[in-house]
Amino acid sequence: MTIQEQMLVLAQEAQEATRIMANLSATAKNDMLRRMADALEQAAPALVEANEKDLARAREKGLSAAMVDRLMLNDERIAAMADGLREVAELPDPVGEISDMRRRPNGIQVGRMRIPLGVIGIVYESRPNVTADAAGLCLKSGNAVVLRGGSEAINSNVAIGDVLKKELLAMGLPAGALQVVTTTDRGAINELLKLEEYIDLIIPRGGEGLIRFVSENSRIPVIKHYKGVCHTFIDASADYEMAERICVNAKVQRPGVCNAMETLLIHKDIAETFVPRIVATLKGKGVELRGCSVVREFAPEVIAAKEEDWGAEFLDLILAVKVVEDIDEAIEHIRQYCSLHTEVIVTNDYRNSQRFVREVNSSVVMVNASSRFSDGNQFGLGAEIGISTTKLHSFGPMGLEDLTTRKFVVLGDGQVRP
Amino acid sequence: MTIQEQMLVLAQEAQEATRIMANLSATAKNDMLRRMADALEQAAPALVEANEKDLARAREKGLSAAMVDRLMLNDERIAAMADGLREVAELPDPVGEISDMRRRPNGIQVGRMRIPLGVIGIVYESRPNVTADAAGLCLKSGNAVVLRGGSEAINSNVAIGDVLKKELLAMGLPAGALQVVTTTDRGAINELLKLEEYIDLIIPRGGEGLIRFVSENSRIPVIKHYKGVCHTFIDASADYEMAERICVNAKVQRPGVCNAMETLLIHKDIAETFVPRIVATLKGKGVELRGCSVVREFAPEVIAAKEEDWGAEFLDLILAVKVVEDIDEAIEHIRQYCSLHTEVIVTNDYRNSQRFVREVNSSVVMVNASSRFSDGNQFGLGAEIGISTTKLHSFGPMGLEDLTTRKFVVLGDGQVRP
Numbered sequence: 001m002t003i004q005e006q007m008l009v010l011a012q013e014a015q016e017a018t019r020i021m022a023n024l025s026a027t028a029k030n031d032m033l034r035r036m037a038d039a040l041e042q043a044a045p046a047l048v049e050a051n052e053k054d055l056a057r058a059r060e061k062g063l064s065a066a067m068v069d070r071l072m073l074n075d076e077r078i079a080a081m082a083d084g085l086r087e088v089a090e091l092p093d094p095v096g097e098i099s100d101m102r103r104r105p106n107g108i109q110v111g112r113m114r115i116p117l118g119v120i121g122i123v124y125e126s127r128p129n130v131t132a133d134a135a136g137l138c139l140k141s142g143n144a145v146v147l148r149g150g151s152e153a154i155n156s157n158v159a160i161g162d163v164l165k166k167e168l169l170a171m172g173l174p175a176g177a178l179q180v181v182t183t184t185d186r187g188a189i190n191e192l193l194k195l196e197e198y199i200d201l202i203i204p205r206g207g208e209g210l211i212r213f214v215s216e217n218s219r220i221p222v223i224k225h226y227k228g229v230c231h232t233f234i235d236a237s238a239d240y241e242m243a244e245r246i247c248v249n250a251k252v253q254r255p256g257v258c259n260a261m262e263t264l265l266i267h268k269d270i271a272e273t274f275v276p277r278i279v280a281t282l283k284g285k286g287v288e289l290r291g292c293s294v295v296r297e298f299a300p301e302v303i304a305a306k307e308e309d310w311g312a313e314f315l316d317l318i319l320a321v322k323v324v325e326d327i328d329e330a331i332e333h334i335r336q337y338c339s340l341h342t343e344v345i346v347t348n349d350y351r352n353s354q355r356f357v358r359e360v361n362s363s364v365v366m367v368n369a370s371s372r373f374s375d376g377n378q379f380g381l382g383a384e385i386g387i388s389t390t391k392l393h394s395f396g397p398m399g400l401e402d403l404t405t406r407k408f409v410v411l412g413d414g415q416v417r418p
Numbered sequence: 419m420t421i422q423e424q425m426l427v428l429a430q431e432a433q434e435a436t437r438i439m440a441n442l443s444a445t446a447k448n449d450m451l452r453r454m455a456d457a458l459e460q461a462a463p464a465l466v467e468a469n470e471k472d473l474a475r476a477r478e479k480g481l482s483a484a485m486v487d488r489l490m491l492n493d494e495r496i497a498a499m500a501d502g503l504r505e506v507a508e509l510p511d512p513v514g515e516i517s518d519m520r521r522r523p524n525g526i527q528v529g530r531m532r533i534p535l536g537v538i539g540i541v542y543e544s545r546p547n548v549t550a551d552a553a554g555l556c557l558k559s560g561n562a563v564v565l566r567g568g569s570e571a572i573n574s575n576v577a578i579g580d581v582l583k584k585e586l587l588a589m590g591l592p593a594g595a596l597q598v599v600t601t602t603d604r605g606a607i608n609e610l611l612k613l614e615e616y617i618d619l620i621i622p623r624g625g626e627g628l629i630r631f632v633s634e635n636s637r638i639p640v641i642k643h644y645k646g647v648c649h650t651f652i653d654a655s656a657d658y659e660m661a662e663r664i665c666v667n668a669k670v671q672r673p674g675v676c677n678a679m680e681t682l683l684i685h686k687d688i689a690e691t692f693v694p695r696i697v698a699t700l701k702g703k704g705v706e707l708r709g710c711s712v713v714r715e716f717a718p719e720v721i722a723a724k725e726e727d728w729g730a731e732f733l734d735l736i737l738a739v740k741v742v743e744d745i746d747e748a749i750e751h752i753r754q755y756c757s758l759h760t761e762v763i764v765t766n767d768y769r770n771s772q773r774f775v776r777e778v779n780s781s782v783v784m785v786n787a788s789s790r791f792s793d794g795n796q797f798g799l800g801a802e803i804g805i806s807t808t809k810l811h812s813f814g815p816m817g818l819e820d821l822t823t824r825k826f827v828v829l830g831d832g833q834v835r836p
Contacts, residue, residue: 023777110798117809219633359441361536365825365826368831369833373526373830373835395824396826407781409775410783411785412786415786415787
């Protein structure tokens with residue numbers, strides 16, 4: 001079979017499986033996930049063995065130590081994957097929920113019922129745990145899933161997929177509901193992205209290059225997130241101690257993630273006192289600061305920011321800092337440089353808090369809290385399938401509900417249209 | 419300027435205008451729509467004059483009388499456009515609604531706020547009233563809009579757009595919020611479809627060819643609906659009188675629209691009595707019936723259906739009729755041939771009504787009602803921007819709310835992530 005034929009068959013099998021998967025009870029799906037979790041733990045030796053092939057090849061190819069570490073599976077990481085599936089089993093099932101049921105003047109009742117999207121394609125890189133994590137979320141929400149991981153993790157991904165598929169079969173469920181693409185040919189992605197008739201949504205997870213490639217080549221709707229350039233604006237009325245605590249947490253606690261702060265904006269009325277204070281604190285935590293001229297006036301030790309520092313996703317202990325005239329300039333700067341991820345205002349001014357919440361249209365807008373909270377788990381959505389910075393369908397952290405849609409349900413007793 | 423540059427400028431102006439439009443109060447937007455309505459009526463002579471140019475060219479080109487009629491504007495149709503805008507002014511404003519606000523264990527409050535999508539592109543054919551209708555819905559939901567109508571209606575569309583834009587300017591609002599593409603060059607659509615950075619959603623309205631072209635060439639998300647192949651299944655327990663009433667309404671009341679019935683499925687247990695009855699009734703209404711062999715056994719006057727009749731969108735007084743073994747075969751037939759638009763069961767069996775509602779995943783599923791109700795107005799959504807038969811973002815009839823998305827709002831008092 002050509003790659004084109006292989007992908008077509010695989011997507012058709014997945015679509016066919018949705019007939020069964022969409023109508024499973026929550027109990028059946030939760031049993032399935034718990035059995036899969038147990039099976040992963042029992043298969044740990046085999047998974048480690050498959051993973052060693054990937055590690056050996058990675059070392060041969062001279063991949064960085066960090067990359068090799070990302071690839072690595074051990075008993076602890078396998079247990080974490082299994083626990084992830086058990087946690088998804090505990091989440092409420094979004095499918096079947098009926099809402100907004102209202103009686104129309106002619107007596108028909110019109111409401112909406114939540115249903116799975118159908119088949120979800122996940123295109124991802126390196127970490128093999130995504131295979132189990134994404135499968136768990138897609139299956140729990142009644143979908144079938146097509147998984148296309150990075151070629152460097154192919155043996156690990158296939159081994160994990162086989163363990164999970166075996167449990168589907170053991171429960172009499174269609175194995176087609178969980179498809180792991182076994183070819184490492186890059187053309188496979190291209191073929192998948194054309195199968196709009198069988199795949200309902202594509203979620204790319206990985207670097208900007210992968211995400212751009214997928215979104216530019218897909219006929220299937222894509223939910224994506226390129227990067228997180230999170231801003232924190234310290235308003236004139238901010239409590240200094242609170243502002244400092246939030247800045248340190250947002251920048252230092254885990255600088256390599258998308259919800260870390262990348263640019264700090266400070267109201268000019270407090271620049272003279274707050275700039276030296278926050279600069280000293282952040283420097284003490286090992287942060288490299290790149291500031292505008294006003295910042296450097298009050299803290300001459302700060303490096304001069306270049307134009308490309310505004311809107312940069314450093315993913316490191318580096319921070320751009322700018323003094324702004326007022327909230328208008330802060331909002332304008334954010335509009336120009338943000339990535340629609342998460343923006344924060346620290347303020348004690350009621351009107352400014354309201355304006356910031358209303359006028360900043362990033363996917364997450366916060367008052368007096370660290371941007372590090374921008375996460376599906378922290379928001380109470382349960383496990384997260386990704387963060388969307390495009391506005392259609394989902395905007396912001398995505399949970400199980402974002403893997404579903406709603407159809408209209410109409411209950412009549414013989415009404416016809418006049 | 420090249421067409422590429424023209425489209426870029428136009429989309430950038432629209433994006434720029436969203437800063438103002440997204441934050442308008444409902445009162446300001448409703449005033450704007452009512453002023454636009456009055457202005458359209460006052461400009462009726464000028465609109466009719468511009469329209470006459472389109473009509474003259476259409477006649478020259480030998481367009482069919484039906485096509486020419488679609489293009490035509492007169493005082494009555496202009497008044498209907500104006501009333502459409504006034505009706506949209508009466509609808510509740512979806513923007514700013516805050517929902518699901520919940521306190522997390524650490525005290526942050528997390529909720530969601532409804533916001534406009536940003537810039538919406540509408541690509542449509544013939545009828546010039548779409549210019550005003552689509553503009554009204556997009557502007558009321560706080561969006562900017564780019565309108566690209568058919569070349570045959572270019573003078574009418576531009577004239578309507580000018581009237582509406584003048585009211586924006588008179589109110590001190592950015593004229594860029596309403597963009598009418600004035601070039602009839604086909605390449606303009608291609609250029610628009612690449613501007614993913616400035617346009618958030620494309621809605622094509624027109625024939626299947628246009629919709630396929632747009633969805634295959636767009637980098638911007640597209641919400642579309644190819645066709646409506648609506649099924650009605652008469653279950654064994656159906657009340658004959660009700661079944662007949664629903665079938666006649668669904669097929670005959672307005673056969674040329676997408677929510678008219680195209681295929682009738684009848685349970686075998688009632689075929690002997692119900693088939694002759696419904697055939698006689700529908701024939702009496704001028705419907706041409708194309709049936710399976712079992713239908714023809716009980717009603718020999720029915721023409722034999724060909725394979726291509728199943729799943730056909732006749733948009734005419736033609737109906738495909740099939741006798742099925744049971745509800746399973748009915749659901750299976752629908753799954754195979756439906757267009758995900760609207761499917762109906764007529765039944766008095768509780769379990770079968772529940773199964774049909776759960777297992778048929780078209781965008782609208784009905785029990786004991788005519789498929790002709792499948793419409794945003796009938797469902798209480800107010801005016802309708804279109805019907806989506808793709809599952810992402812919106813599924814089924816789309817109202818104002820479907821032109822918005824939700825961002826997360828987090829209100830804290832200094833929390834940081836541990």
